[in-house]
Amino acid sequence: xxxxxxxxxxxxxxxxxxxxxxxxxxxxxxxxxxxxxxxxxxxxxxxxxxxxxxxxxxxxxxxxxxxxxxxxxxxxxxxxxx
Amino acid sequence: xxxxxxxxxxxxxxxxxxxxxxxxxxxxxxxxxxxxxxxxxxxxxxxxxxxxxxxxxxxxxxxxxxxxxxxxxxxxxxxxxxxxxxxxxxxxxxxxxxxxxxxxxxxxxxxxxxxxxxxxxxxxxxxxxxxxxxxxxxxxxxxxxxxxxx
Numbered sequence: 001x002x003x004x005x006x007x008x009x010x011x012x013x014x015x016x017x018x019x020x021x022x023x024x025x026x027x028x029x030x031x032x033x034x035x036x037x038x039x040x041x042x043x044x045x046x047x048x049x050x051x052x053x054x055x056x057x058x059x060x061x062x063x064x065x066x067x068x069x070x071x072x073x074x075x076x077x078x079x080x081x082x
Numbered sequence: 083x084x085x086x087x088x089x090x091x092x093x094x095x096x097x098x099x100x101x102x103x104x105x106x107x108x109x110x111x112x113x114x115x116x117x118x119x120x121x122x123x124x125x126x127x128x129x130x131x132x133x134x135x136x137x138x139x140x141x142x143x144x145x146x147x148x149x150x151x152x153x154x155x156x157x158x159x160x161x162x163x164x165x166x167x168x169x170x171x172x173x174x175x176x177x178x179x180x181x182x183x184x185x186x187x188x189x190x191x192x193x194x195x196x197x198x199x200x201x202x203x204x205x206x207x208x209x210x211x212x213x214x215x216x217x218x219x220x221x222x223x224x225x226x227x228x229x230x231x232x
Binding site: 005007008009012055058059060074076077078079080081082 | 114130131132133135136139161172173193196197198199200201202203204205215216217218222
């Protein structure tokens with residue numbers, strides 16, 4: 001399974017903090033994003049209408065990244081700490 | 083030392099810890115506080131969410147980058163999470179170096195990177211009771227550009 005996490009405003013909008021996705025269903029982060037867009041009717045608009053940053057195994061990535069069973073992928077808005 | 087914590091921190095204790103070696107000739111510290119106003123709106127309190135695990139890794143990485151660029155004898159980064167009130171301390175960065183130049187630069191570098199890279203998110207409660215997530219600011223992103231390797 002791939003563990004998918006959402007944080008902050010994004011998790012509130014989606015009504016979801018964590019989701020498990022079958023690792024055989026997606027090969028990379030592009031496919032995972034497509035899977036999430038189609039997961040629930042309202043998710044498409046929420047995920048595509050704003051800047052979502054992503055991290056794979058707790059490291060921020062910009063490009064499409066290959067995924068394997070056990071990976072952790074997180075989506076979140078631009079950070080506002082400090 | 084890196085810590086992500088709910089509880090407050092004590093300036094004197096952090097300063098004393100940074101001062102622990104006799105080779106230290108300069109200490110620079112920065113403290114971020116909860117302001118009562120943001121974008122012209124009155125704020126009553128703040129909650130801070132983070133990504134446990136990634137946050138700590140990210141802060142370690144930022145400090146490592148600073149150590150590669152400047153002479154740092156001791157360093158401390160503390161970031162609080164959870165519920166915070168007006169004037170509460172949010173973040174502390176302390177750098178101990180032999181000379182002030184390294185301490186000033188490393189402290190500012192760590193704050194600039196933390197603001198744009200570390201997975202923290204602020205949610206404000208306004209004085210009218212409404213809540214809103216704080217938007218990322220372009221000025222924070224711009225602050226990073228001065229650290230680009232020439």
